[in-house]
Amino acid sequence: MSIEIHPAVASCLRGFEVPDRLGFGTVMAPVMFRARCQDGCWSTGELVPYGPLALDPAAKVLHYAQSCFEGMKAYRTRDGGVSLFRPERNAARMAHSAERLCMPPVPESLFMEGVRTVTAYCANLVPASSGESLYLRPFLLGTQPDLSVSASASYEFYVIASPSEAYHAGNMRLWVEREDSRAAVGGTGDSKVGGNYAASLLSIARLKKRGYDQSLWLNPGNRRTVDELSGMNFFAVIDGELHTPALSGSILEGVTRDSLITLARELGYTVRELDIDIEELLARVRDGSCSEAFACGTAAIVSPISVLGDDNGEYLLSSVPGPVAVCLREALLDIQEGRAEDRFGWMRPV
Numbered sequence: 591m592s593i594e595i596h597p598a599v600a601s602c603l604r605g606f607e608v609p610d611r612l613g614f615g616t617v618m619a620p621v622m623f624r625a626r627c628q629d630g631c632w633s634t635g636e637l638v639p640y641g642p643l644a645l646d647p648a649a650k651v652l653h654y655a656q657s658c659f660e661g662m663k664a665y666r667t668r669d670g671g672v673s674l675f676r677p678e679r680n681a682a683r684m685a686h687s688a689e690r691l692c693m694p695p696v697p698e699s700l701f702m703e704g705v706r707t708v709t710a711y712c713a714n715l716v717p718a719s720s721g722e723s724l725y726l727r728p729f730l731l732g733t734q735p736d737l738s739v740s741a742s743a744s745y746e747f748y749v750i751a752s753p754s755e756a757y758h759a760g761n762m763r764l765w766v767e768r769e770d771s772r773a774a775v776g777g778t779g780d781s782k783v784g785g786n787y788a789a790s791l792l793s794i795a796r797l798k799k800r801g802y803d804q805s806l807w808l809n810p811g812n813r814r815t816v817d818e819l820s821g822m823n824f825f826a827v828i829d830g831e832l833h834t835p836a837l838s839g840s841i842l843e844g845v846t847r848d849s850l851i852t853l854a855r856e857l858g859y860t861v862r863e864l865d866i867d868i869e870e871l872l873a874r875v876r877d878g879s880c881s882e883a884f885a886c887g888t889a890a891i892v893s894p895i896s897v898l899g900d901d902n903g904e905y906l907l908s909s910v911p912g913p914v915a916v917c918l919r920e921a922l923l924d925i926q927e928g929r930a931e932d933r934f935g936w937m938r939p940v
């Protein structure tokens with residue numbers, strides 16, 4: 591596929607300076623990739639200056655939330671190069687999310703062209719400090735201006751990028767969310783769609799007032815087993831084994847989750863994907879047989895959990911990151927940042 595480069599791209603990149611303090615997702619790269627789809631036919635991709643989108647106020651996405659997105663990263667490797675981490679996984683997950691919302695999946699070749707082009711043109715913006723990266727956000731929108739509840743005939747696919755630090759540094763205090771649900775069984779819980787995140791915001795606002803950082807969501811069907819956090823998967827170390835909720839249909843199949851499971855098994859841990867009953871988990875934290883818990887995600891990498899709280903009180907884990915979280919975070923970053931051999935074939939140099 592050929593791609594069109596807007597004449598202003600070179601000057602946008604030349605004039606751009608990366609600030610010292612990055613934060614997460616606040617510094618935006620000055621270029622973005624765009625492709626359009628009309629009645630199932632995709633246009634040629636273009637690299638254009640970053641800027642506001644022109645959307646008709648009646649665009650389907652604004653009313654019926656026909657949109658999905660991905661989160662993925664390009665890393666600066668030890669040899670000075672830049673590599674994407676498992677991008678085909680994100681392409682496949684985005685296709686799954688798109689199909690769930692009756693949108694045309696972005697062809698894998700176009701998706702890869704978008705993330706590769708943005709990464710290649712922004713190679714100088716990829717940070718070199720460990721744990722920092724170029725965070726890429728591909729997203730797809732239904733743009734047809736028409737208020738009928740039906741799938742859009744037109745779509746736009748974008749890839750924007752942000753040189754970023756990790757999303758959560760750790761020591762997270764989680765509130766067990768027993769009032770609300772985030773995504774219905776049979777709904778969109780295993781798809782990466784904005785509505786799932788919108789549905790988590792009220793819970794987060796409530797728990798922040800109580801001094802917590804993140805909600806721990808329970809399965810919306812049984813309201814008893816652990817699903818995930820609002821933007822991260824959950825792991826607990828119980829009797830020395832690594833436990834993580836089985837993919838129940840209401841959990842996002844995290845790329846980092848899958849990578850940590852692979853690395854943990856390689857390191858000799860027993861890993862179980864299973865139903866984790868919340869009451870049993872809290873009892874295990876209380877009696878010490880749950881020695882640590884952590885969350886993981888592309889943006890967050892591995893983020894240790896220090897406290898689980900609910901109306902009955904606080905269940906303390908540890909204020910320092912546990913050894914399993916530390917070991918897995920290092921093992922993952924060692925591959926992503928090129929300090930260890932890419933023995934699972936995860937890295938894609940750009």
Ligand code: COI
Pocket residue numbers: 660661662757820821822887888889890
């Ligand atoms: C990611 O980890 O890439 C996500 O999309 C989660 C988001 C809450 C930052």
